[in-house]
Amino acid sequence: MPTSPNVVSSPKRKILVVDDNRPAAMSLTWAMETQGYDVMTCFDGPSAVSMADDFLPQVILLDIGMPVMDGLEVCRRIRADPLLHGTAVYAQTGWGDAEMRKQTREAGFDQHITKPINLDALLLLIESVERIPH
Numbered sequence: 757m758p759t760s761p762n763v764v765s766s767p768k769r770k771i772l773v774v775d776d777n778r779p780a781a782m783s784l785t786w787a788m789e790t791q792g793y794d795v796m797t798c799f800d801g802p803s804a805v806s807m808a809d810d811f812l813p814q815v816i817l818l819d820i821g822m823p824v825m826d827g828l829e830v831c832r833r834i835r836a837d838p839l840l841h842g843t844a845v846y847a848q849t850g851w852g853d854a855e856m857r858k859q860t861r862e863a864g865f866d867q868h869i870t871k872p873i874n875l876d877a878l879l880l881l882i883e884s885v886e887r888i889p890h
């Protein structure tokens with residue numbers, strides 16, 4: 757994947773990719789790793805909550821439409837966790853209608869990104885995240 761000439765990646769920034777679509781999750785993970793980020797990946801909501809607590813990422817790229825525990829509930833749990841205060845949580849979803857955007861905002865997401873993801877725009881968002889001590 758091409759990199760934006762205007763983006764300088766930060767190798768210490770930690771990102772958690774969460775998507776039940778394994779090929780999509782692995783593709784996004786690979787894209788983030790090629791930018792020098794420290795990336796962990798999981799494929800369901802309960803694992804995302806647990807992994808976020810252990811990994812303490814600065815950014816979570818979170819799919820909405822997952823079985824068992826959807827991304828909205830995952831985000832609510834992350835927002836309730838004091839260890840993850842300041843973590844940026846970005847919805848990554850195929851649903852871009854006004855109602856879904858309202859739901860992601862109410863759940864506590866910082867951004868709503870509609871798939872397919874524009875990698876250059878995503879990298880700019882990630883680099884704009886304030887560093888939080890973890």
